[in-house]
Amino acid sequence: xxxxxxxxxxxxxxxxxxxxxxxxxxxxxxxxxxxxxxxxxxxxxxxxxxxxxxxxxxxxxxxxxxxxxxxxxxxxxxxxxxxxxxxxxxxxxxxxxxxxxxxxxxxxxxxxxxxxxxxxxxxxxxxxxxxxxxxxxxxxxxxxxxxxxxxxxxxxxxxxxxxxxxxxxxxxxxxxxxxxxxxxxxxxxxxxxxxxxxxxxxxxxxxxxxxxxxxxxxxxxxxxxxxxxxxxxxxxxxxxxxxxxxxxxxxxxxxxxxxxxxxxxxxxxxxxxxxxxxxxxxxxxxxxxxxxxxxxxxxxxxxxxxxxxxxxxxxxxxxxxxxxxxxxxxxxxxxxxxxxxxxxxxxxxxxxxxxxxxx
Ligand SMILES: [Zn+2]
Numbered sequence: 001x002x003x004x005x006x007x008x009x010x011x012x013x014x015x016x017x018x019x020x021x022x023x024x025x026x027x028x029x030x031x032x033x034x035x036x037x038x039x040x041x042x043x044x045x046x047x048x049x050x051x052x053x054x055x056x057x058x059x060x061x062x063x064x065x066x067x068x069x070x071x072x073x074x075x076x077x078x079x080x081x082x083x084x085x086x087x088x089x090x091x092x093x094x095x096x097x098x099x100x101x102x103x104x105x106x107x108x109x110x111x112x113x114x115x116x117x118x119x120x121x122x123x124x125x126x127x128x129x130x131x132x133x134x135x136x137x138x139x140x141x142x143x144x145x146x147x148x149x150x151x152x153x154x155x156x157x158x159x160x161x162x163x164x165x166x167x168x169x170x171x172x173x174x175x176x177x178x179x180x181x182x183x184x185x186x187x188x189x190x191x192x193x194x195x196x197x198x199x200x201x202x203x204x205x206x207x208x209x210x211x212x213x214x215x216x217x218x219x220x221x222x223x224x225x226x227x228x229x230x231x232x233x234x235x236x237x238x239x240x241x242x243x244x245x246x247x248x249x250x251x252x253x254x255x256x257x258x259x260x261x262x263x264x265x266x267x268x269x270x271x272x273x274x275x276x277x278x279x280x281x282x283x284x285x286x287x288x289x290x291x292x293x294x295x296x297x298x299x300x301x302x303x304x305x306x307x308x309x310x311x312x313x314x315x316x317x318x319x320x321x322x323x324x325x326x327x328x329x330x331x332x333x334x335x336x337x338x339x340x341x342x343x344x345x346x347x348x349x350x351x352x353x354x355x356x357x358x359x
Contacts, residue, residue, distance in 0.1 A: 001036050001037070001081075001082065001083055001119055001176050001350070001351055001352070001353065002036070002037045002038075002039050002075065002076060002079050002082040002083070002350075002353055003027060003036055003037065003038050003039070003082070003083045003085060004039050004040060004076075004082055004083065004084045004085065004102070005038065005039075005040035005044050005045070005048070005085050006040075006044075006084050006085060006086045006087070007040075007041060007043070007044050008086050008087035008088070009044070009048075009085055009086065009087055009107075010044060010047055010048075010087075011087040012087060012107060013047070013048075013051065016107065017051065017053070018053070019107055020048075020051070020107065021051055021053045021054055023085075023107055023110060024048060024051070024054060024058055024062070025054070025055060025058050026113070026116050027116065028057070028058040028061035028062060029058075029116070030116040030117075031061055031065065031355060031358065032057070032061050032357065032358045032359075033357060034150060034152055034354050034355060034356060034357045035116065035117065035118050035152045035354055036116070036152070036353075036354060036355075037072065037075065037353055037354060037355050038061075038062075038065045039065075039069070039072055039075075039076050039082075040065075040069075042066065042069060045062055045065060045066045045069075046066065048062060049062055049063065049066070060358075061358055064358050074145045074146060075146060075149055075353060077145070078143075078145060078146050078149075078346075078349055078350075079100065079349065079350045079353060080099070080100050080101065080346045080347070080349075080350045081100065081101045081102075081103065081213065081347075081350040081351065082100065082101075082102055082103070082350065083102075083103045083105060083176075084097075084102045084103065084104050084105070085105055085106075085107070086104050086105070086106055087106060087107075088104075088106035089106065089108065090106065090108055090109055091104050091105060091106035091109060092104070092105050092106075092109045092210055092211075093210055094208075094210035103210045103211060104210075105210075111174065112174050114173055114174035114175045115174050115175070115176065115211075117154075117175060118152045118153055118154045118352075119152070119153045119154070119175070119176040119177070119178060119351045119352050120153070120154055120156050120170055120175045120176065120177045120178070121133070121153045121154070121155050121156065121177075121178050121179075121180065121348070121351070121352065122156045122158055122163065122166060122167055122170060122177060122178070122179040122180070123155060123156070123157060123158065123163075123179075123180055123181070124157070124158050124159075124160055124163050124181055124182075124196060125157050125158075125159070125160065126155060126157045127222075127312050127313045127316060128180075128182075128222045128312070129155040129157065129180075130155075130313075130316040130317070130320060131222050131225070131226075131312055131315065131316035131319070132180050132222070132344050132348065133151070133153070133155070133320075133348060134316050134319035134320040134323065135225065135319060135341060135344055135345070136151070136344055136345045136347075136348035136349065137151065137319075137320070137323045137327075138319055138322070138323060138327050138328060138330065139330075139341060139342070139344075139345040140345065140349060141323060141327040142327065142330065146349065149349065149353055150353075150354045150355060150356055151348065151349075151352040151353065151354060152352055152354035153178075153348070153351070153352040156170070158179075158196075160195070160196070161195035161196060163179075163181060163196050163200070164196060164199035164200050164203065167179050167200055167203060167212075167214065168203065170212065171203070171207070171209050171212050174211070175211070176211050176212075176351060177211065177212040177213070178212075178213055178214075178215070178347055178348070178351035178352070179200065179212070179213070179214040179215065180214075180215045180217065180344065180347065181196050181197050181200055181214070181215075181216055181217070182196075182197065182216075182217045182219050182220065182221050182222055182224075183197045183216050183217060183218055183219060183220070184196065184197050184220060184221065185197075185218070185219075185220060185258060186220050186258050186259075186260055186276060187258050187275060187276045187279035187280065188258065188279065189275065190258075190275070190276065192216065197216050200214050200216065201214075201216055213347070213351070215343055215344070215347050217340050217343070217344070218257060218340060219257040219258070219337065219340060220257065220258055220259065220260055220261070221260070221261070221262070222312055223261040223262060223307060223311065223312050224256060224257045224258075224259065224261060224337060225337045225340055225341065225344075226311070226312065226315050227251065227330060227331070227335065227337075228244065228247050228248045228251050229328070229329075229330070229331060230315045230318065230319065230328060231244070231247070231307075231311065231315060232244065233318060233322075233328060234311075234314045234315045234317070234318035234319075235311075235314060243305045246288070246304075246305070247307075249286075250286065250304075251335065251336070252335065252336070253283075253286055253336070254336055255283045255286060256335075256336045256337070257336055257337060257340075258279075259304075260306075261306065261307045262306050262307050262308075262309060262311075263306055264302050264304065264305070264306050265280075265287070265302070265303045265304040266296060266298050266301040266302065266303060267292065267294075267296035267298075267301055267303065268296060268298060268301075269303070270284045270303070287303050287304060288303060
């Protein structure tokens with residue numbers, strides 16, 4: 001997370017010099033260890049450098065921050081959320097600043113080390129987390145303005161339907177928390193999944209917390225955010241496999257985000273009067289002709305061949321490995337999930353941005 005030292009913190013120099021010095025020591029340690037970023041105006045840092053009780057290490061860190069201010073401007077611009085440390089009495093709020101959110105906090109609201117620890121990224125399971133962070137790193141690597149930006153975070157696997165409970169636990173902490181879950185919706189207009197996305201959405205409305213945020217992805221599951229080109233590379237396909245050709249076609253359609261990719265579809269999924277089946281019936285022509293002549297033999301019928309359960313793990317391993325070498329090249333043209341990709345990128349970039357270690 002980027003910590004912006006507002007110019008009003010200079011009022012603490014006369015009022016609470018020791019508290020200000022302690023805070024700067026903690027923040028500089030976090031910066032040196034590559035957990036957070038510090039940003040400010042030149043004059044503010046120059047004034048803080050004159051604090052008499054500041055340690056030499058903290059002074060060196062702030063001097064390094066001062067030298068790199070100009071270079072960090074593009075990261076500050078890219079952050080959609082950041083912490084602004086301000087002078088005040090028990091200030092802790094989140095406010096809109098242009099198109100960004102700033103988390104305002106005064107020194108009397110900072111207690112303990114949790115705020116200076118790595119941001120917690122809460123996900124349903126570790127595979128989802130590795131995929132979302134791998135995707136974010138890939139999109140950061142492809143953006144000249146933020147290329148080379150480091151991320152610092154700790155993944156917390158909520159454990160499927162236990163994720164809302166874990167989110168509540170983290171809401172009671174002083175950690176910075178960013179939660180990413182899929183909506184679990186299998187047709188447009190469907191209600192959010194009742195196990196995870198639904199309860200988390202209600203928590204966001206009823207008990208918002210400035211230092212925690214949840215992103216609910218508009219898709220059935222994390223697999224829907226995979227681009228077929230990732231599967232092709234991760235599984236070493238030729239691209240001519242018939243199931244893959246079908247997948248590529250489906251991935252260009254609006255229905256893609258709602259398709260339960262790991263579940264077989266049969267004729268019966270396209271019949272009946274439920275909202276879900278009416279939607280899928282309207283999409284029947286996007287799928288292969290009937291697999292079986294009526295009457296349907298449900299056990300043998302397969303109108304859509306599901307992805308294997310291990311696909312997401314293979315794709316996320318592949319993405320994370322590709323970033324170490326040559327990042328996977330994403331196609332330029334728009335696809336149904338690119339807007340969700342950029343939400344993931346912006347969220348992870350903002351909540352987990354960090355700098356390299358400073359000795
Ligand atoms: Zn059938």
